[in-house]
Amino acid sequence: MREKQNKKNIYEEKNITGSLGPIEPPKIYGHNSVRSENKRNIRAGNQKRARQNKKRKLKNGVRKAIISFVLILVLLAVGITLSLTVFFKTEVISVSGSGIYSDEEIKSASDIKAGENLILLNSDSIKDLISTELPYIYSVSVKKVLPKTVKITVTDAAAAYSIENEDKTFILLDNNFKVLENQSAENPAQTINISSVAVKSCEPGTKIVFENDASGGCLLKIAQAIKSTEITNVTSITSTDANNNYIVYDGRITFELGTCDDLENKLFRGIAACSKLDENNSGVQGTLNLTNGKQIYFTAK
Numbered sequence: 001m002r003e004k005q006n007k008k009n010i011y012e013e014k015n016i017t018g019s020l021g022p023i024e025p026p027k028i029y030g031h032n033s034v035r036s037e038n039k040r041n042i043r044a045g046n047q048k049r050a051r052q053n054k055k056r057k058l059k060n061g062v063r064k065a066i067i068s069f070v071l072i073l074v075l076l077a078v079g080i081t082l083s084l085t086v087f088f089k090t091e092v093i094s095v096s097g098s099g100i101y102s103d104e105e106i107k108s109a110s111d112i113k114a115g116e117n118l119i120l121l122n123s124d125s126i127k128d129l130i131s132t133e134l135p136y137i138y139s140v141s142v143k144k145v146l147p148k149t150v151k152i153t154v155t156d157a158a159a160a161y162s163i164e165n166e167d168k169t170f171i172l173l174d175n176n177f178k179v180l181e182n183q184s185a186e187n188p189a190q191t192i193n194i195s196s197v198a199v200k201s202c203e204p205g206t207k208i209v210f211e212n213d214a215s216g217g218c219l220l221k222i223a224q225a226i227k228s229t230e231i232t233n234v235t236s237i238t239s240t241d242a243n244n245n246y247i248v249y250d251g252r253i254t255f256e257l258g259t260c261d262d263l264e265n266k267l268f269r270g271i272a273a274c275s276k277l278d279e280n281n282s283g284v285q286g287t288l289n290l291t292n293g294k295q296i297y298f299t300a301k
Contacts, residue, residue, distance in 0.1 A: 088118040091148040098154045100136045106152060109133035110142075118144050130154065132205035135180045161223065161237075162191040163199060163208075171202050175227050177220055179204050192226070193236040194219060215239040218260035222247065225263035231271060249274060252283070252301075258291030266290045273298065 093112055095103040109130045112121065123142040130140045130152070138157035144150055160175040162184075169183040172191065182202045197219065198211035210216030218239040226234055226247075236248040239260070247255040247267070255270045257263065270288050273296050277284050289297040 088147050090114060090116045090118050090121070090150055093150050093152065095152045095154070098137065098156055100156050101134050101154075105134065106130060106137075106154060110150075110152060112150060118146065118148065118150065121150065126152070131178075135178065135204040138174060159188045159191050161194050162187045163194045163197070163202075171199065171208070173208055175223055177208050177223065179206060179208050192223075192234050195236050195238045196240065197238065212239075212241065214242040218242060218245050221260045221263055222257070225267055229264050229267050231267055252285040253277075254287045256287060256289045256291055262293070269296060 090112060091114065093107050093110070095106045098106060101109075110126050111129055112126065121142075121144065123144075126142050127140040131137045136157045137154050139155045141153040142150065143153075157174040157178070157180060159172040159180055161173040161177070163171040163173075164187070165171065165183065167183075169185060170187045171182050172180040172184050172188070173194075174180060179202045182204055197215055200209040200211045202208045208216075210219070216239075219237060222237050222239070222245060226237075233250045234247055235251045237246065239245045243259055245257040245260050247257065247270070249255060249270065253270075253274055255266070257266050270290050273288055277298065285301040287299045287301070289299070
């Protein structure tokens with residue numbers, strides 16, 4: 001009986017393995033594998049929450065930045081509006097520097113109104129108004145002092161050049177050729193005469209305009225060269241065109257300059273030549289030809 005049972009078991013075993021193949025042992029899911037899976041799930045959840053938090057913080061930061069920017073713009077707008085409407089009203093105008101015009105004349109020429117907004121005042125326009133309205137003003141400085149003061153400092157002009165009119169009166173100019181007077185009865189002794197030129201317009205407070213633009217441009221360049229070299233004893237200047245320009249030195253020696261190029265060098269060379277001539281004859285008269293860049297020619301009168 002036992003032998004029959006053993007054969008039956010062997011038969012059943014062979015039948016099972018023959019149809020299904022070898023049977024692997026079952027996988028065992030214990031406590032450790034569950035813990036690992038839980039950790040992975042927790043880690044993934046944490047990472048997802050971290051990304052969500054980061055996005056949330058970024059959105060909040062952008063929102064706060066926009067709100068802050070808008071608030072700043074509003075505050076700036078309010079500040080500017082108050083500055084232009086309520087604050088910084090002009091109440092004090094101080095003037096200094098002139099020995100020719102009174103403080104009240106300069107204030108009036110500035111056209112600054114009491115209560116006018118200090119920030120909106122145009123300094124350049126004020127300078128132009130004063131120097132045009134008051135011809136003997138040479139330069140103007142305008143300084144705004146918050147909250148309510150404007151300081152105006154001026155420098156007086158002096159006649160540096162003169163042109164004789166047909167009626168024997170004189171046009172007086174400063175060294176920038178601004179017209180100080182156009183019918184002066186007197187010609188100040190220190191002025192340099194501008195001769196043999198036709199004048200187109202000469203309104204006091206404005207620059208003189210000559211009929212010949214080329215001559216006018218050369219005359220201004222000559223005046224600037226005289227100023228920069230600080231040469232004294234120049235008694236007159238003239239220009240017939242762009243290529244023929246002259247200076248009379250000490251009323252007795254004419255500098256032929258030719259074009260109005262390289263004027264400073266020509267003037268220095270002319271003064272040096274006059275010094276040499278005066279060593280032999282202090283009253284010598286004549287013409288110095290300075291048109292050549294290297295050679296100087298003198299013709300006695």
